[in-house]
Structure formats: C-alpha cells, structure tokens
Amino acid sequence: MESSLASREEEAQVSTSSGRKKGGWITFPFIICAVAGIYGSGYGWLFNLMVYLIQEYNVKSISATQIFSVGMVLLTLSSIFHSLRPKPCIVRSNICESATKGQLTVLYIGITMGAIGLGCGRFNLATMGANQFEKPKEQAIVFNWYFFTGFVGIVLSSTVIFYVQSLSWGWGFDLCAGTSFLGWTVFVIGYFSYKHDKLRGSPFKDIARVVVAYIWKRKLPLSDRDEDYYHGSGKIQATASFVCLNRAALKTETDFRPDGSIKSSWKICTVQQVEDFKTLMRIAPIWSTSFFLSVTLAMHASFVVIQALVMDRHLFRNNFEIPAGSMTVIICVSSSISIFMTDRFIIPIWQKLTRQKSTFLQRIGVGHLFNILSMAVAAIVEARRLQVACDNHLQTVPGSVVPMTSTSTAMTPLVIAFAYYASSALTGLIRKDTSWLPDNINNGRLDNVYWTLVVIGILNLGYFLICSKLYKYQNPEKDSEK
Incomplete structure (x- = not known):
C-alpha cells in the first residue's frame, strides 16, 4: 500500500515537473475511439467467420464451428485473391474442392493474429481507461462507457459490416481493416496524454514462488508464533485455512543474508503472497x-x-x-x-x-x-x-x-x-x-x-x-x- 502511494506521488511529481498533467478526461475520447474501432472491426470478422468458412473455403458446417474457436490483413487478402482459397462448389451439386494446406495456413495465421489483437486490445483498453483516473466514481463512468461503446460496436458490425460482407467479402474485410486502423490511429494520437503505470512484475510469478517455496519447506514443522513467518513490509497475519501453505513463509536460518535480506525469493515468500495464493484457491x-x-x-x-x-x-x-x-x-x-x-x-x-x-x-x-x-x-x-x-x-x-x-x-x-x-x-x-x-x-x-x-x-x-x-x-x- 505504501509503495503504491509512493508510486502515485512520484507520477504526480513527474506530471507537474513536465508542466503537463497526464491522464484524466483528456484521454477519454482517444481510448473510447480505440474501443469502438477494436469492437467494430474485431467482431465484424469474428462473428461472421463461420459463414465465410462455409461459403468461401467449402468447410462443412459443423467443422466450421470448431475452426471458429481458434489478422485482418491476411483475411482481407484471402477474400481478394482467388489463389488463397479453394474454387467455389459446383452449382446444384455436392462436389466441392477442399482448401489446400497452403490456403489453410494463410487462413489460420490470419485468424490467430486477429484473435490475439482482439483479445489483447479489448481487455487492456478497459483497464487502461480506468487507470487514467483516481476517483472510483470516474473509473466507474469509464467502465460504463466502455461496455456501452463495445455494445454499439458489436451491433454496428453485426448489421452494417455483415451486410457489406454479404455483398462482397473483400469489401467487408476492407471495412473491418479500415475501422481497426482508424481506431488505432486515434489511440496513437493521444499517446502523450496518457498516464503510464510502472511495471510491477507479474502476479503469476508470485503464485509460482509460493508453490516452489512450499515444496522446499514441505517437511518443516509449522509454528504457532507469528514472528516465525516472513512478513516483508506487510503486517497481515497467516490464517488457518490451507495451513500447510504457511510453510512457504516460514523463516529458517538459511533464508537470510547477514544484512537481513533474503537470499532467494523462490525459497521463502511473504505471508501476503501466501494469503493471496490461498484466495485464488478458495x-x-x-x-x-x-x-x-x-x-x-x-x-x-x-x-x-x-x-x-x-x-x-x-x-x-x-x-x-x-x-x-x-x-x-x-x-x-x-x-x-x-x-x-x-x-x-x-x-x-x-x-x-x-x-x-x-x-x-x-x-x-x-x-x-x-x-x-x-x-x-x-x-x-x-x-x-x-x-x-x-x-x-x-x-x-x-x-x-x-x-x-x-x-x-x-x-x-x-x-x-x-x-x-x-x-x-x-x-x-x-x-x-x-x-x-x-x-x-x-x-x-x-x-x-x-x-x-x-x-x-x-x-x-x-x-x-x-x-x-x-x-x-x-x-x-x-x-x-x-
């Protein structure tokens, strides 16, 4: 908590010294435009992907539902160039040419890139938008607008873009790519107005540390004294739930250097880290x-x-x-x-x-x-x-x-x-x-x-x-x- 407050004070000082305040409502239009772009373009190809696979790649309907689970540029190219997709089925017959390995490779790469871009952008923009504000009420407003904008983007992509795709897949994917590029451009324009959070490490690393430290000390006897456990800068006490995990924070002579610092964070954890891991288990x-x-x-x-x-x-x-x-x-x-x-x-x-x-x-x-x-x-x-x-x-x-x-x-x-x-x-x-x-x-x-x-x-x-x-x-x- 203290480190978090110190970090916020440091960020405030940097903003003041530069003569320009970072974050706040000035960032709101840029982030919302980026949300509209990523929802409008991403869902413009995602929700209509099965139809594209069935109609253009001659994929059987049930197989298309399975592929649906898995880069707009590659998808656009596949819709424009006939060599990147199989020939159409013969009219009034069940004779269809399957896609080649090369054609499927281009398709899968495009889907993968598009999925990564949609997933990363969609979730990170919500958190980033809220982090531009200090007051919980303002953060709540940002989240409300985020979901509202996403809903509008899905509706527009599922109507306007899907209708264009029903006329021409190439035009439809071009529209998706253009929408994505426009949202990205507006987002980049507002770069210097954003408040950037400092990297504080991955929470998954703390989870792994608790597991590794517990394995190292799994045979040690537990103690009833709170001072026998490593607290670091925290003051939280170890709880009785999943009590065996408390061994990960148990102090031993081999854990510390002469100056009092720990030798390895993989052999001893703080009580706070152990309790956080217990919360995940609950x-x-x-x-x-x-x-x-x-x-x-x-x-x-x-x-x-x-x-x-x-x-x-x-x-x-x-x-x-x-x-x-x-x-x-x-x-x-x-x-x-x-x-x-x-x-x-x-x-x-x-x-x-x-x-x-x-x-x-x-x-x-x-x-x-x-x-x-x-x-x-x-x-x-x-x-x-x-x-x-x-x-x-x-x-x-x-x-x-x-x-x-x-x-x-x-x-x-x-x-x-x-x-x-x-x-x-x-x-x-x-x-x-x-x-x-x-x-x-x-x-x-x-x-x-x-x-x-x-x-x-x-x-x-x-x-x-x-x-x-x-x-x-x-x-x-x-x-x-x-």
Missing part, C-alpha cells in the same frame, strides 16, 4: 463452474449461426435477407435486456421476499439456472424446426429465425473465450460417437445436442451449489453492502 472451484457454463454457451453461439443458414431469413416480402451472422445482434439485445431485468426486477423482488440482500453467488446461481432454461428452449425449438424440415423435405425451413435466438440466448454474455476450445473438442467427440451432427444438420439431431448441454448444465449447477455451500466470504457484511 475461488478456483467457483471459477471452474463458469468454465463449464461457458462451454455450453460457446457451442450454442456457434450452432445458432448454422441453424440460421438453413432457415428462411427474408423480411419485407423477401426483399431483404438477414445475414446469418447478424444473429449476434439479437444476442446482444437480449443479453442487455436480461441484465436490466435481473438488476432492476429479479434481484429487488428476491430481496423483498427473503428480506435479505442477494449475494454474488446467488446471482451467479440465477445465471446458471437461466442457462439451463435457454438450452432447453433451444432444444424444443430445434426439434420443431427438424419436424418441419422432415415433413416438407426442405433444405431451407420457412419461418422467422428471430424468436428462436431471442428466447434461448438470453444469458450469452457470460461466455469465456477459452471455453470455445473445449466446446470444439466436445463437438468433435459428439461427431465421433453419434450421428447427431452431420454436415447437413437437417439430417441430424441438433436438439439432442442441446439436451446434452441441458444435462451438463444441471450437473454443473449441482457442482456450483456444492462449491457455494463450502465457500466462505472474507467479509460478508462488506460484500453485502457492495
């Missing part, structure tokens, strides 16, 4: 439930686009066709509505009925329940869609696609990015052991896949309830007030 079970939740949501988000491709998306007497990737607009809108309803109605009603403030874990539990219900709705709707396709021997099912996604994807914002990899593996396992996911989903049983996700969701909810029961809040009264 929340790890709760965190793991969100991973399994996100796997089901990731699979659903992928299959929604596949379903949209085989459904009638025409509006206004067939004068306009909704792009399949634009289903993300409905996801964003329904997610925003569900968040508003939960915050303004469900939680207040809960508090009136129980006369208690809802905890964070109870709110997460509500999210798990809504996820299960959304998967069940998706399964019922898909079963009905298959019945219509079977009865009429249709390749494209009549009827609007909008009610399906607006009802069954209400809790999508909880998706965690890396869960897409696990969902890809689960999709591959289902394809291998069942006949539910053929290339033409009209001949499969996607509803059974959704019911499988319902079962996984129920098991995960049970696991979450067990973890919640065992979890102990550090400060229940303070957490309740928050």
